[in-house]
Amino acid sequence: MVYLTRKIEFAASHLYHNPAFSAEENRRVFGKCNNPHGHGHNYVLEVTVAGEPDPVTGMVLDLKELKDILEREVMVRMDHRFLNYVVAELAGKIPTCENIARVIWELLEPKIVRGRLHRIRLYETPDLFVDCYRNGALPA
């Protein structure tokens, strides 16, 4: 099995607010992430695909194909967007790193048919990131 990883970056804004919470609760739980006009990050997404290299091409999947999938599914949807308002898959969810990663996983997994999606790692900042994978897929 070979694991290949492609990295992309997108810039987006968001805010954390749960309409079921009072203003004070929102403030207490989400802190400055609750500021009403939102704020932004340079997100970095690493997408790892696992598979056996094709005996003819030597590739698990064509990186160009992966690049196109990431462009269509992630960049067009999220790059330079306000995640709360324009990403339908995040409607009604708090756009935390956890939830964005899950949405990206669910968008990508059915589209990757050569090899299989092994892991995605989404960085909100260099000091905060999330891994998303099928349980049991990682060693240890």
Next chain:
Amino acid sequence: MSAAKNELKIALWRRYRFAASHRLHSAQLSAEENQRVYGKCNNPYGHGHNYTVEVSVSGEVDPATGMIANLSDLDGFVEREVLEAFDHRNLNEEVPAFRATVPTTENLCIELYKRLKLFSPARLERIRVEETGNNSFEYAGEPMERSHR
């Protein structure tokens, strides 16, 4: 509760930094052996590193907050349990676990894991420590501890 195989799993990672000094010296070895095994890491007054610690926790994402654990809780816990005890300290002299154990980064990983395993809002998955940008170490507990995941 163990997550079912193939279930989608989400792990949150947070990176912290501290600076500390240490000296690699084993009481079970002679002076010559210590020098041979640890080289300049055995120099008598110790030396220091800028350590980077990555902490990974997993669990259910709370639908009300979108979070596995509130970062302010995790940051507060790491601050109290690790950074206050390790940052700008001499590991050999000031961390009780390293009185009798050599403060290699392997042992540091295990000590950090023990301390952070007590974080109750989420399940500790793994610790990764960079001693320098060129050396990193990971610890995810022993297989026994992991079997209940």
